[in-house]
Amino acid sequence: MREFTFAIEYEVGSDPIMDVFIDHPSVVAHSLDGFVTEDRFWRIERISGPRSALDRIEEIRFDDTCCGESVTERDCDATRFHDVLERSSNELVLYTYLTDIRGCESVHTLAGKHLPRGLIFETRRRESTHWWRILMRSDEKVGVFYDALGARLAAGLTFRMGHLRDASGWRQDSLATVAMPEEQEVALRAALEAGYYETPRETTLDEIAAELSIPRSTLSYRLRQAEAQLARRYAGGDEGNRWLE
Template identity: 45%
Template sequence: MREFVFALEYDPGTNPVADVLEAHPDTTVRSLSCHVTPESLWRVDHATGSRAALEALEEAYRDATYCADCLVRDDCGADCEAQVLDRSGEELVVYTYWARTDVCTSVPHLALEHLGEGLLFETYREGRRYRWRIVLADDAPVHAFFDALGEEVGECAGMEILRLTDLDPDREATAADDPLPGEQRAALRAAVERGYYETPRRIHLSELAEELEVPRSTLSYRLRRAEAELARAFVRGDDPLDRVAPGG
């Protein structure tokens, strides 16, 4: 088995959930489950954030023009359903379902068509960035799938391959126990290497964001999340610096 990890970066106005996450940088959405058949898709997401952010996120999920993960920019005509399963002060659990129409497509549907059955999906969203992790067979045609995804995404989102690796239960660390997601790790490493943390700073945040080709707000959020995790790890007595060292 292998894992394929990639990310989509939605442009403003192309995805209501991404718009809410961009407006509320401290809010994240992680999938609890995601299932697909040729005719439908259903999933459960867990969101964390402020009360105001979660209210806006719930409204985005219930938007009549929004079907979870549908890549069609115009109204696809699908029968969509969104149901809140749990709501607390800073947490929201949402179930979404949609029945596919002739024009509908999505990441899971394209994966099913090109990579076959038996896939496992895991997603994580922050800002406009939507990270996918798919566990698939060793011989699955990953590049054909990614090419097809690029054709469907078109100009509404950027795409980036993060890794394609074999699943190895004997390796010392996995993505699940790594305290820093890949994009936070990359942002922190770039900030250190370019002198953002030096006094005086050798580079400003906006300049670093431009070099990394990400929005300034996205870079600021990733650095703050990485800094917070490193601080928590320090208090716990971990040695998080080993995990973000160059080449680590």
């Protein structure tokens, strides 16, 4: 298997779904997509973030007048089916199936046109960036796909190349997200960006707390809660049992 990776950057107002990610920096999404041809594909996407952002994404997805797939100026004409597989206050899992796609220029349809059958996509979205990883049996026509994608991008979208190489293995956690309250995520991101987890540490809890305008004790509590969730996700041993429940 070969893998091709790239990213597409979105300016504000260029895509309704991506606008939600831009407006809510704590929102993150991972998807697994397959059965890709020129006229059909499916996707399972796990999104974590505040309730208001999840509500907006769900609203857009279920609005058949809103495309949300095309990367050109031309919206996709297709038969759409969406279903909510899981929903909580801070996590949303959506199933999407598009068929009878006509006149559409999306990453999926362009890949289905130029690349071999049996494609698998892994994607990640955060803020203004949508990252893509395509697994394929052969990269014989990947140059044609690259040229077609780059030449057709709508105004406000920018292509950023990743790599083309032998697939580096299956990312079994590609749909795994850690859903945590927004205040915990804000604290964790602030600590990461300030270098709190570097060795040696580049900042202190007091400095981060002052930056966030919260008490040191509150910051410490939020970080402990966030770290506990990350540890459970990484080392928890009974995730597989959910298949048997």
